[in-house]
Amino acid sequence: MKVLVVGGGGREHAIIKKLRENKEITELYALPGNGGMAGDAVCVPIGAKDIDGIAAFAKENAIDFAVVAPDDPLVLGAVDALESLGIKCFGPRKNAAIIEGSKIFAKDLMKKYGIPTAAYEVFSDMDSALKYIETAPLPTVIKADGLALGKGVVIAETREDAENAVRSMMEDKVFGESGSRVVIEEFLTGPEVSVLSFTDCKTLVPMISSMDHKRAFDGDKGPNTGGMGVIAPNPYYTDDIAKQCMDTIFMPTIKAMNSEGRTFKGCLYFGLMLTEKGPKVIEYNCRFGDPETQVVLPLLESDLFTIMRAVADGCLSDVDVRFSKESACCVVLASEGYPTKYDTGFEISVDDDLAGELFIAGAKLSPDGKLLTAGGRVLCVTCTAGDLGSAIKNAYDNIKRVHFANAYCRSDIGRRAMLAVRE
């Protein structure tokens, strides 16, 4: 069985390592992958947004199954292109990936089907948006409609910040066409939970819950990043809340997408906030989260490829999806200065006694075979243990066994979650 995975970050490395546990897979390709995963998959330098290139490679190499992991190719229609060649895929088609590709689509879907989310207004004209924020309650949340590398959300504390955000999105077009329309929404408070789920549009199986740490610095300070670490399970996400989410958010979302003629197959990610008025949707993603995947998949005891095939074949209810009762912690090691300005090209070395899973996100191989840093988020280490406190300790003990110049990590991943454990 020949399998290809589209994407090249830590999330894709985690998916690839898990897929390798299935012995039916004889050839595994990553497009483009990165130098740090070259030992686990054949990395082919075709960009994740190059849909024609991906389809041509899949056809020429008689690929049997494709996993499209990142948002861009999903929203651009990579699954549609591969399926038109008769290749089975894990991931939603373009008409369902819009649930992440357009925040306005997602908000209108939730409103139409009564799925709890923050109150909002949509603007396609800057003057109306500016007028609205003159009286909007503060803080207010401004979101670019389209994909913006996870940076299209501004929480404005003052009217001036709100005006600047609207102008930069709609006038200066810092996110290109993604910001030509904006959502301005109510600011919610409460612990955040990420719940990834497998769904074939009939059955939905939530994966173990997790908690991302998006800010660059300790104490949840500094700019938003692609995620500096994550823990699972999320102690705020109790069984009662899980049931409530299944009944009021997860299944209603799948049914809503079916009713709209946009059946969703793949991994549907629910970004939730547990507010005083109950769980509400902050965002949907049409894919596995990064770095959530790096804690969720190491806790998956069932075979990932079997689940992915069942999702593609529409028979998810027939397969076993089981998670370990352990906890996991993933600490990201980034280049100092990320997410703003940072240097790369430093050699990465790993001590022999590293105990944990190493997932590489931003690295390349030099001509003489050295692994060099090549991105902001360079790698992460995930450790598991019987309880969350031990998983966190193990992750920090082991991140010290990976070295490169200018390495930076947060020192408090999981601290907020431990408060809930102790409560």
Ligand code: AMP
């Ligand atoms: P997103 O890119 O939609 O995940 O948003 C990034 C982050 O902004 C989220 O993880 C939240 O921490 C925050 N956020 C987004 N929407 C809201 C909201 N309505 N109220 C409070 N915080 C929000």
Ligand code: GLY
């Ligand atoms: N960790 C957030 C995301 O994958 O969008």
